[in-house]
Amino acid sequence: MTKLLTYEEAKRTIEINFKPAFLVEEEAVLLEANNRVLSGDVVSPLGLPSFNTSAVNGYALNSQESTEANEEAPTVLKVAGAISVGEQPKVALTKGEAVEVSVGAILPMGADAVVAAQDVEREDDVLQLFSPVCAWENVRKQGSDIQKGALVLKKGQVLGAAEIGVLAALGFKQVKVLKYPMVAVLSIGDEVNELSKPLQTGKRFDVNAYSICTAVMECGAKAIYFGVFPNNKAAIERALRAASASSDMVVATSTVDASEIVDALGKPGVVVNGVAVKPGKTTVIGFVGEKPVFLFPSNPSAALIMFQLFTRSILQRLCGRPVSDLKTVSAFAGSKLFSAKGSRTFSLVKLAFDEQCRLIADPVETYGEVSALVEADGFVEIAENEQFLDVDQEVLVRLLRGTAGKA
DSSP states (O other): OOOOBOHHHHHHHHHHHOOOOOOOEEEEEGGGOTTOBBSSOEEOSSOBSSSOEESSSEEEEOGGGGTTOOSSSOEEEEEEEEEOTTOOOOOOOOTTEEEEEOTTOBOOTTOOEEEEGGGEEEETTEEEEOSOOOTTTTEEOTTSSBOTTOEEEOTTOBOOHHHHHHHHHTTOSEEEEEOOOEEEEEEEOTTEEOTTSOOOTTOEEOHHHHHHHHHHHHTTOEEEEEEEEOSOHHHHHHHHHHHHHTSSEEEEEESSOOHHHHHHHSSEEEEEEOBSEESOTTOEEEEETTEEEEEEESSHHHHHHHIIIIIHHHHHHHTTOOOOOOOEEEEEESSOEEOOTTSEEEEEEEEEEOTTOOEEEEEOTTTTSTTHHHHOOEEEEEOTTOSEEOTTOEEEEEESSSOOOBO
């Protein structure tokens, strides 16, 4: 019987054998770039704002003409025209003049300041100033937000709504990003029924592949649903070989031991054949060349937990993303959380606030059932040398979804 690796040994073995693939660059249309990873730094091709613009509704003027303005002897200027936001200035200031401007309007040539409308008096085209205006007062100077040539976004940054908005402001229609790694996902088992086919007696619909495909996409990769394959050695080998040839990573769930098949696909083959964890003891991990192959148990909760523990970090690196663990919250055990003897245990828990507004973690009773996927908010790790975590003991919960507890 093969000796099971400890959780830490399995993680180290994966790290030793994983060789990050060369990251390929491609261009993405801006509206299709959400959640993509920048392949290089982005430098601003222009300054923002692109012109000197008014920060208030008021009057553009040359600040030098207001230096002697006061309550007793106001400076008098002639209003020579008006400029609205988005409009090209059709006037230039001459001595003794001001121009009416709206917020965001471009300043006319010769103006270096704006006085707010409420700070002056106007009658027809005559404007009176009662105090000096400083140079560049109420002006958003060209490049004051973003300077031309400034580093705006860094290589490796993940694009979201804010970043894409900035790129649009700078005039980018497309952006260079890292190509999605392709992950083939398949299910192995005579009892598994594809969603596209009528449910047969004694079978269940393919839970795992859809759950894993979604987890793959959440990591920023592209999932390829490869389908369902029977517990037949030749069929499994054909499926895994085809999946490996057409993707950067393979993730499968299986009711049978397929470690020999993974070994037959190519070197180095299987590097992890069973891990002393619960759930997930039968986990098999191998490499075909530099491509990782993960075989997880068919239990839906076990498959998803094993993916998060072993596949997530590898996939993030294939995507060129910073490695990040699941979000965590601290809670108190609502009842005893028991471990499996000699195994690192990952206990599914549901979260809720008690009357004292403490976050409580209770074990999920439906472990092993499909409903556990929606009942569980996360899982708690219990070390091999601990029999249980006691009631009211503080625990760290890794979240499987964004929730941090139900009222």
